Amino acid sequence: MSTPSAPFTELVNLASRLLGAGVVGTNEDTFADAENLLVAKPAEFRAHTFGHKGQIMDGWESRRRRGACAEQPHPTDEDHDWAIVRLGAAGVIRGVVVDTAHFTGNYPETGSVQGASIPGHPSPAEVEAAEWTDLVPRTALRGNTAHEFAVDNETRFTHVRLNIWPDGGVARLRVHGEVRPDPRELDGLSFDLAAQEYGGVAEAASDRYFSSPHNLNAPGRATVMGEGWETRRRRDKANDWVQIALAGGGEVLAAEVDTTHFVANAPGWADLVGYDAGAGGDPSADPDGWFELLPRTRLQPDTRHRFRLNADRPATHVRINVYPDGGLARLRLTGRLTEAGRAALALRWFNALPAAEADAALAEAGLTAAEATALTAARPLADAAATTAAVAALQPTDGPDGEHTSRRRAAIWRLLGI
Incomplete structure (x- = not known):
């Protein structure tokens, strides 16, 4: 065994x-x-x-x-x-x-x-x-x-x-x-919010019988069918799906649903739905919180399908539903981070940095060396409120206190978006 x-x-x-x-x-x-x-x-x-x-x-x-x-x-x-x-x-x-x-x-x-x-x-x-x-x-x-x-x-x-x-x-x-990507490298860019290299994770799937759902957001193109995600054949009236946690909350502008190499076992149709957990919701426990990004759409075998999406609501998670079953080579979700999404991503990154790198990043953003050391020592910072409180607790070093507060807030905004 x-x-x-x-x-x-x-x-x-x-x-x-x-x-x-x-x-x-x-x-x-x-x-x-x-x-x-x-x-x-x-x-x-x-x-x-x-x-x-x-x-x-x-x-x-x-x-x-x-x-x-x-x-x-x-x-x-x-x-x-x-x-x-x-x-x-x-x-x-x-x-x-x-x-x-x-x-x-x-x-x-x-x-x-x-x-x-x-x-x-x-x-x-x-x-x-x-x-x-x-x-x-x-x-x-x-x-x-x-x-x-x-x-x-x-x-x-x-x-x-x-x-x-x-x-x-x-x-x-x-x-x-x-x-844990460096958020400064993503500022102002549109990129694949689902990609592994930026922190996207296939965190749940209905079926992984033939291959892993992690293949969906892997880098590069699939070179054979086995490098995609494939389900067993369904014998009921349900459908298969994969849920992806995006690199950060963002506006999903376009999707590529790729059935390359899946010829006799491609899904017949697919749709995309989004969920915004920015306010603390749980996508696995809130079935009513999902909203449509792409209506159920016909797919062709061995084809890279490109779609423009309805991006009027931000999403932290996306689920692709395939009907009734089958396989996909890749799923790409092009978009841009929202301010809240960028801030959450940046805070996860900042909390994980070694102390010397965190100090250097804060100093580069505009804090003094003493302020940077003090704020680094206050980690982990749970959220924007905790960060704001930690900045407010820093001791003045020179000039009016109002100037300190304004400068510190500007520095933290430049680095963390908070």
Whole structure:
């Protein structure tokens, strides 16, 4: 009997190559390239398949470590190998999977995972020199096993580092979590509000028998039918659906409903409905709160359908209903954040920043260094009211207090939209 996966494995893989993840450094991968850690498909093994460096392994494998001399032939307890991965999307990590599939006589004895937040586009040397935080402490590993480790840390990370002692092979590394985009990069833009890279999540679905609803808002185009979302055949009079939490509350201006590769199993029709949870509503418990974005519309097989939508109401969630069943390759929802949506997204981002980055962002927006440090220390900020109260509690440093209040409010508005 197989062991059920941890709940965090249903979250987005932040280390996905599709999102833009990459290996930026490793100290050793003589036997097998560290880039294999990020391959999307499960690791494979073909016995007695040898290259000029030995058995070809579908994973990352370092050479066997040796000691310093004949009198000390064994590596020390601290000798280890490592690989650093730039996440495809920065976010809060909820769990990692360290998979030693097919490594049986050559797996590491122990391993650990660390995280770092490095703004901008750092060089490999700058990444190596970063301050690293333990996410998974050094722990024993087994061969041919997918090790699932939950992570309890609310910080936004951009990179992870996999350490193995003393050497050996790991087939795959998955880093599951919640995307926390920098709101300053989205200001004034229309973008795909449903996209994983900006924090959109397929959070519920009626059916995932053949493939995952997370494929609907994955990056890029589906290259085969299996990279979309497909349901089993219905034998009742109901319909199938997927509910997506958008990156933030926004005006959904247009949709692309893509049935590419679905020829004999495309839905016959689809509609789109929206829900605004900005006032604290719950879309799963409020069936009357949904409103129409696109009426039930006929679909064609193997076709990218584009629709302009009725955007007179903001939405935080969108549900696509397909009739009666079938499969979709992708769903794109082009729109722009509302002021409230941008503020909520920005607050989630700000609360997750490392303290030094939060201080820098506040100072760049217009607070003094002392004010920035004080406001960062007041996190987490629950909402606009809590943020306003924290700003009001800052002590004046110079000039009339009214000037302080006005300047601070302007700075917080520039950064958080609050």
